[in-house]
Structure formats: structure tokens, C-alpha cells
Amino acid sequence: MGITRTEIFTDEQNQLATLLKALAHPARIAILQRIMVANTCICGDLVGELGLAQATISQHLKELKNAGLIQGTIEGVSVCYCIHPENWKKLEQHLNGFLNEYKGPVSCC
Amino acid sequence: MGITRTEIFTDEQNQLATLLKALAHPARIAILQRIMVANTCICGDLVGELGLAQATISQHLKELKNAGLIQGTIEGVSVCYCIHPENWKKLEQHLNGFLNEYKGPVSCC
DNA sequence: ACTATATATTGCAATATTACGATTAATAAA
DNA sequence: TTTATTAATCGTAATATTGCAATATATAGT
Numbered sequence: 590m591g592i593t594r595t596e597i598f599t600d601e602q603n604q605l606a607t608l609l610k611a612l613a614h615p616a617r618i619a620i621l622q623r624i625m626v627a628n629t630c631i632c633g634d635l636v637g638e639l640g641l642a643q644a645t646i647s648q649h650l651k652e653l654k655n656a657g658l659i660q661g662t663i664e665g666v667s668v669c670y671c672i673h674p675e676n677w678k679k680l681e682q683h684l685n686g687f688l689n690e691y692k693g694p695v696s697c698c
Numbered sequence: 699m700g701i702t703r704t705e706i707f708t709d710e711q712n713q714l715a716t717l718l719k720a721l722a723h724p725a726r727i728a729i730l731q732r733i734m735v736a737n738t739c740i741c742g743d744l745v746g747e748l749g750l751a752q753a754t755i756s757q758h759l760k761e762l763k764n765a766g767l768i769q770g771t772i773e774g775v776s777v778c779y780c781i782h783p784e785n786w787k788k789l790e791q792h793l794n795g796f797l798n799e800y801k802g803p804v805s806c807c
Numbered sequence: 808a809c810t811a812t813a814t815a816t817t818g819c820a821a822t823a824t825t826a827c828g829a830t831t832a833a834t835a836a837a
Numbered sequence: 838t839t840t841a842t843t844a845a846t847c848g849t850a851a852t853a854t855t856g857c858a859a860t861a862t863a864t865a866g867t
Contacts, residue, residue, distance in 0.1 A: 591824065591825045591826070591851040591853070592824095592825070592826080592853085593724065593824090593826090593852095594725075594749070594750070595724060597748065597749040598725070598727075602731075605724075606721075606726075606727055609721045609722035610722040610723075612715075613718035614702065614715055615704060615707035615715040617715075618707075618711045618796070619711055621796075622711075622799060625801075628801070628804050629804070629806060633813060640703070641703070641856075642857050643813085643857090644856075644859090645856050645857065647814060647815055648815090648856080649855095650814095650815095651816095661807065663814095663864085665813090666812055666813050666863075667812085668813075670807070671806040671807045674803040677797075677800055681797050684793065688786075688790050688793070694781070694783040695737050697737070697738060697739050697780040698769055700820075700821040700822035700853095700854065701823085701854095701856080702823095702855065703855085703856080723824090725825090741844080742842090745843095750827090751826065751827050751828080752827090752844075753826075753828075753829090753845085754825075754826050755844095756844060757826080757845090758825095760845080760846095772833090772834085774843090775834050775835060775844085776834095776842085776844075777843080777844060
């Protein structure tokens with residue numbers, strides 16, 4: 590089968606899973622970190638700085654954009670990416686909401 | 699080629715990606731939520747409560763255990779799972795550290 | 808118009824993930 | 838010891854992901 594059965598889960602669960610999947614790759618984490626550190630948007634630099642082919646970087650950027658985590662604007666011949674402020678905030682909230690459902694270790698296993 | 703090139707990333711990046719991958723499935727999110735809400739460990743209940751086959755649930759539990767997010771102890775004929783307190787804390791820290799690298803929207807795209 | 812530069816898209820091969828039926832293993836109860 | 842119950846493992850089919858070369862697209866400068 591190989592296809593996630595999203596129908597049996599809540600929208601919340603599916604949305605969080607989708608966001609986490611977008612984050613769950615070292616290249617995409619590295620890309621996001623570089624964007625965050627540089628603050629000012631970069632792009633083609635990424636291809637040189639990470640050791641991946643241009644097509645591969647472009648693909649990862651596309652995934653991050655589809656997930657809404659970054660936004661890109663064309664600047665002449667190059668493209669400038671940066672964090673999507675609102676969605677990043679939403680991600681933080683969504684994620685913290687999930688993590689905080691855990692109320693410390695109680696009598697258990 | 700279909701294999702993540704972990705060699706070109708830092709251990710931090712790879713570890714975070716691995717943790718996020720373990721979380722990045724609605725079934726595993728649902729499982730974690732149920733464990734967190736119930737506090738006291740459950741297991742076989744999960745098979746009934748989520749609409750997935752027993753083998754599938756078992757597989758997801760294994761992944762969560764491999765990632766260190768949960769722990770399981772045998773209790774008679776059944777198995778009791780619960781959150782792994784230390785690792786959950788580490789996850790929170792790791793994740794917050796990553797999310798907080800972003801310092802709000804500056805002049806950008 | 809032509810050229811150079813930057814990025815996106817396409818097509819494909821290698822590998823990973825998801826899901827499940829069937830089977831196995833392990834304990835509890837009879 | 839047989840039987841029932843629970844969970845793990847195996848095998849396999851369907852699908853998704855990762856990565857790259859090759860190609861396409863789009864803008865800037867000449």
C-alpha cells in the first residue's frame with residue numbers, strides 16, 4: 590500500500606505531520622538555519638555552501654515553500670528566500686501545543 | 699539516488715532530522731497524543747482506537763521506540779508504552795533551539 | 808538578438824516508507 | 838499441556854523520497 594491513511598486522522602494531526610515532514614531532512618534543516626542566520630535572504634549561495642547539486646537544492650526549497658515555511662521573491666536573475674514570518678509563528682505554536690501535552694513523568698512503566 | 703547524504707551535514711542536523719522524521723506521521727502523532735493524555739501507559743488499546751492493523755501499529759511503536767521517544771515494558775501478556783521523559787525533554791530543547799534561531803521578520807523579501 | 812547567469816523542471820535510478828496478511832513468540836489461564 | 842491473548846516479525850505490494858544530469862525558462866548585460 591505505501592500510502593498514508595490520512596482519512597482516519599484529524600486535520601490537526603495531518604497538518605502537523607506534513608509540517609514535520611517538511612522539516613525532517615538534514616538538508617532542509619541546514620537551509621533553514623542558513624536563512625535564519627543570514628537574516629537577509631540568500632539562495633544560489635546555498636548550492637555552494639551545502640554540498641548538493643543545484644537541482645537538489647531547488648527541490649528542497651520548493652518543498653519548504655510548499656509547506657509555507659519560506660517565501661521567495663525574484664530579484665533580478667536570482668531568487669531571494671526567507672522565513673515566512675506568520676507561518677513560522679504558527680509552526681512554533683502548533684509544535685509547542687503538541688509537545689506540551691506531555692505533563693512530566695507520572696507513575697508509569 | 700534516494701539515499702540521504704548524511705555525511706555532508708552536522709551531527710546536530712542529522713539527529714534533529716531523525717527525530718522529526720519519527721514524529722512526521724499522523725499515526726505516530728496520534729499514538730503519542732494518546733499516550734500523553736492517558737498518562738498511564740496503554741498499548742493494545744491503540745489498535746482498536748486508531749483504525750490501523752495491529753502490525754502497522756506495532757511498526758509505528760517500534761519507530762518511536764527506536765527514536766527514543768517512548769519506552770515500553772512488558773506487563774503480563776501485554777506491553778505498556780509511555781513517553782521517555784529524558785528524551786522528550788531533549789527533544790523539546792533541541793527543537794526550541796532550532797526554532798528560536800529565527801529572530802523575527804527583518805528587512806527582507 | 809546574443810550571451811551569461813540563476814533557477815526551475817523533467818526524467819530516471821536507487822532507496823525508503825507505509826500498510827497489511829500471515830506467521831511467530833511469549834505469557835496467562837484453563 | 839492445551840488454548841487464548843497479545844505483541845513482534847516477516848514478506849510483500851504500493852507508493853514516496855532523494856539525488857542528479859540534462860534541459861528548460863527567465864532575466865541582465867552586451
